[in-house]
Amino acid sequence: MRVAFATLGCRLNQFETDALVRAAQEAGHQVVEFAGEADLYVVNSCTITHDADADTRQLVRRAARQAPGARVVVTGCMANSDPDALAAMPEVSRVLGNREKERFFDLALGAGDDRVHVAAADLGRRLRITRLRPAADPRRSRAYLKIQDGCDYRCSFCIVPQVRGRSSSLPLADAVAQLEELVAAGVPEVVLTGVHLGTYGRDLQPRSDLVALLGDLVARLGLARLRLGSVDPHEVGPALIELLARDRRLCRHLHLPVQSGDDDVLRAMRRAHTSADLRALVPRLVAAVPGIHLGTDVIAGFPGETPARFEATLALLRGLPLASLHVFSYSERRGTTAVDLPDPVPPAERLARTRVLRALSAQKQLEFVRGQLGTRCPAVVYRARERRNGRLVALTDNYIKVELDGPDTLLGRAIQLQIDEIDPADEQRTRGRLLD
Secondary structure, eight states, X not given: OEEEEEEOSOHHHHHHHHHHHHHHHHTTOEEEOTTSOOSEEEEEEOOSSHHHHHHHHHXXXXXXXXXXXXXXXXXXXXXXXXXXXXXXXXXXXXXXXXXXXXXXXXXXTOSOSSOEEOOOOOTTSOOOOOOOOOOOOTTOSEEEEXXXXXXXXXXXXXXXXXXXXXXXXXXXXXXXHHHHHHHHTTOSEEEEEOSOGGGTTTTSSSOOOHXXXXXXXXXXXXXXXXXXXXXXXXXXXXXXXXXXXXXXXBOSEEEOOOBOSOHHHHHHHTOSOOHHHHHHHHHHHHHHSTTOEEEEEXXXXXXXXXXXXXXXXXXXXXXXXXXXXXXXXXXXXXXXXXXXXXXOOOHHHHHHHHHHHHXXXXXXXXXXXXXXXXXXXXXXXXXXXXXXXXXXXXXXXXXXXXXXXXOGGGTTOEEEEEEEEEOTTOTTOEEEEEEO
């Protein structure tokens, strides 16, 4: 059977698609491009915004047009948030929730012509993590390792707990085994992924934590390196900082999702940190780990964000040595409590604030790269050359893309490079050279 996959949303979804691709291949199916003709189309959906839902529906209709009569299965977060809407689409054959991915093909290929809604797991109770085997995609130089899923927090703007369930962690022995499998496959970089990495291990018996897991994983990396995803500011403690400073097998890169720099807005968001947490943490990390890339998430135009509160966010972010901002315009999401908050910000003003924050992000990225010129960095070369000029493209451990000359034998390999210059014609492009 020819099977095609499309993935929307986060790294966690990408890990799960990779795992499903592996399962399909091991079952003897042929994995083909989504743009072509297939017998089974799988849409791994995102539902973080209503636009994401629309993207899912668009992919479903596209698949049906490409191969009339093919089976179209929707899984992922929209399958949990709005399964009835998906089941009502005439093109959809199956709707399988996130927790059903563990037995995906048994459900997706089950007998019968009637549409089946199998997003039935009770996400209100704590379930063990869905077990999926990691996969190394030959088209990418990095592989994802899912160590955690779900979230016990209830941020007022976020739908994720409803579609991913309560926090659950991959047992340490399983995480070690999966990492060793990826390392043995020659993957030069493994990216840890989850919904809420900072809560790793709290549900395990015996209880564990992220630092304990990292200590066991880095000891088994061999020549590979490990990259962390997002960790909430209040969950970055002295032990994690010390580990990042001590072990260069951990990438100098951390994402701290602050969402706002104003404490009134943070309380309305139901975030667990304050602006003071970020103000104290970022300089400490920069001092302990020279060259570390610190990014953050920011939501522009959250309800109740007055001009003064937006200026407070700007002042905080301008004053900190952050390397990048991932900026979102606030979008109302049915099913979250934020939709009922008073004092909404007009959409045009949200977009205006988003533009200001994105300009600040570009400025900070440029300042960060300028500070890294002339430095030596470990990097991983992408598996495809830059289309415009044919150069190799490498990603440094501190998250800088660098173009350099070199042979095809370096594709997908770990190297050492020096960052030499910023392209004068395009300040978003960086050039470097291979070191011995």
